[in-house]
Every structure is written in C-alpha cells, then in structure tokens.
Amino acid sequence: MHRPAVHRRDPRLEILTEGIEDVIPGATPAYLTVTVTETFPGAPGPDGGPRTNTWTGTPEGLAQRQFTRLYGRPRTGEPRSPLAQAEDAKRARDILGEVGALMSAGAALESAPWYPCRPGDIVHLHYEAVGDVPLIPARGETYIVGDAGDGLMSLRLLASSAPPTGETGDGEAGCFASEAADCPVYEMWFEAGPHRLTIVRDGRPVHIGGAR
Incomplete structure (x- = not known):
C-alpha cells in the first residue's frame, strides 16, 4: 500500500504553490517563473511602448506572498523528514542532495x-497540529514491534489519538503497520522522520525524537 509522505511544511502553502505551477500543465516546476505586469494606459515608456511595472518570481515566492496575506508568515527552520528533504532536492534538480x-x-x-x-x-509517532486554529489537532500513534518469524518483525498499531474518521491529513491511522519486515520502523523513519519518533525498549526510551 502506498503511504503518503509526512511533511512538517504547512500543506496550505504546498497547495497554493502547486496551484500556480499547474497553470502550465506538465511544466517542470524548477523551470517556472511568474511575471505580474501592471500596464499604465496612455503613458508611454522609455521605449515608446506602454509604461509598465513588473514583478517576477518563482511560483513558491508568489504562493508565500498569498499565504502570508491569508494566514501570516509560514513556519520556517523546522525539521524535515528524509523523504521530504529528498523531494525538495528532486524538485530543485539537485540529484546529489536527493541521494x-x-x-x-x-x-x-x-x-x-x-x-x-x-x-x-x-514506537510512538507524533503528528504536529495543522493550521493555526488548528484545523487538525496534534495527535499520536503507538505501535509495538513483534516477532514475525524467519528473522522478520511486525509492527502493530496499539492506539491512536487521531479522529475516528481517519481524516488526519497524513493518511489513515496505522498506515505504518507492517506484517513482516527486516526493519519495521524503516518507512516511518524515512517518511515521518526520526524527529517524530520515540522508541521505548524494556521500559526505557532509547530514541527521543524532537527532544527540546
């Protein structure tokens, strides 16, 4: 089953950015620029044509301006999951950064x-709240590692504080459960990120993600 990537970046900013990028279907985002031109009628410019005033920037730059008007400045400087970092590098055509x-x-x-x-x-997985209200409150999931035989391990969901409808914004609760895997936390580590995980062994925490 495909599991959605977990991002700390505000999804509203991503939606605005993608909406601008989709103005040209199939375009490569890294090659796109946005130009907004104000044309003054009846006022010739230096070249004899209409006098203009122009802003040029990236789709994300325009999206950030819209986002700030609607919701305030987007959060910055927060940890990103390895998969999210790789996707950012891929969009920037930075193959070395992606790998x-x-x-x-x-x-x-x-x-x-x-x-x-x-x-x-x-294994505890923490999801931050989405939005300032918030639109989706902070929540968590608790899993237990089991013996699946043949040297493999399972990962079973024990509890979740997600809404009962499963509409969490990051996929349905328990989406990282696994019946058999070499490393049961592998996908969670890459997609959610180590900063969101807390792992307890024999009653003692051995990994505390996002510790302040």
Missing part, C-alpha cells in the same frame, strides 16, 4: 545504538 538526504538518513538509522529493533519495542 545524500536518503543515504544520510539510512546511515543514521543503522548506526543508532538501539538498532535493530527488537520484539517488544514500543
């Missing part, structure tokens, strides 16, 4: 002192 984000995340996972997971480990 580097994924490789660094894999190395961080495999070099963690608690790696690999063990049956009985408890």
